[in-house]
């Protein structure tokens with residue numbers, strides 16, 4: 630179970646931007662409060678979709694959970710450990726795919742995945758078994774021996790995902806995993822994400838593709854201007870957003886929050 634409460638992160642503003650008095654409510658006191666109060670939970674067997682307009686704070690939230698960024702406030706409990714207080718334990722428990730997860734170009738796809746497995750202290754026989762399993766699940770067997778710099782976008786992304794989960798993390802966090810992928814590669818990745826339900830491992834992914842959310846997610850968190858604007862099931866989102874259509878419901882929730890802010 631992942632429980633995120635009161636997550637916050639601010640960045641120092643360039644001096645003249647603050648003086649100009651920008652309109653974003655997150656700009657004040659010389660700081661940009663990118664994440665102000667993000668809260669959500671994700672139980673074992675659930676997939677949570679993190680949604681929000683561009684610049685809402687999704688990537689910052691995920692980077693905070695991954696401990697790539699240090700939070701100013703809040704907690705994120707997994708299996709009795711607050712990830713934010715214990716970054717080392719967090720990194721053992723989490724598999725995090727960032728938007729810019731790079732691969733070592735001169736290593737093969739398989740070598741890239743194995744390298745990260747070794748960094749996690751996996752034994753050679755365990756690592757071999759795990760790589761065989763992942764390459765089959767992600768349908769990567771045909772290019773395991775190809776250098777990473779010769780792989781297509783879809784192949785690279787699948788390799789990056791295999792690398793992310795090679796150590797069998799207790800929590801999987803994926804930042805826009807299907808961006809830029811063709812239909813076949815996206816389908817393989819979405820099926821892979823869905824397989825985590827049966828494993829009873831909580832999985833969070835950010836996306837702008839609401840059809841993916843509709844297909845996969847048990848739970849949704851909508852972030853707007855750094856705050857949780859909605860957290861609940863798809864049915865609750867449709868109800869609150871006032872439409873059976875998920876796109877309209879999403880826009881409805883964002884507009885309600887914007888109207889409330891202006892009052």
Ligand SMILES: Nc1ncnc2c1ncn2[C@@H]1O[C@H](COP(=O)(O)OP(=O)(O)OP(=O)(O)O)[C@@H](O)[C@H]1O
Pocket residue numbers: 640641661663681682683684685686687688689690
């Ligand atoms: N290191 C940083 N310094 C200053 N501002 C930052 C920094 N990182 C992020 N921001 C700002 O925080 C806000 C949230 O950014 P973030 O990347 O989390 O948004 P997002 O919801 O992931 O957007 P997108 O959907 O476009 O990927 C943006 O306004 C961004 O410019």
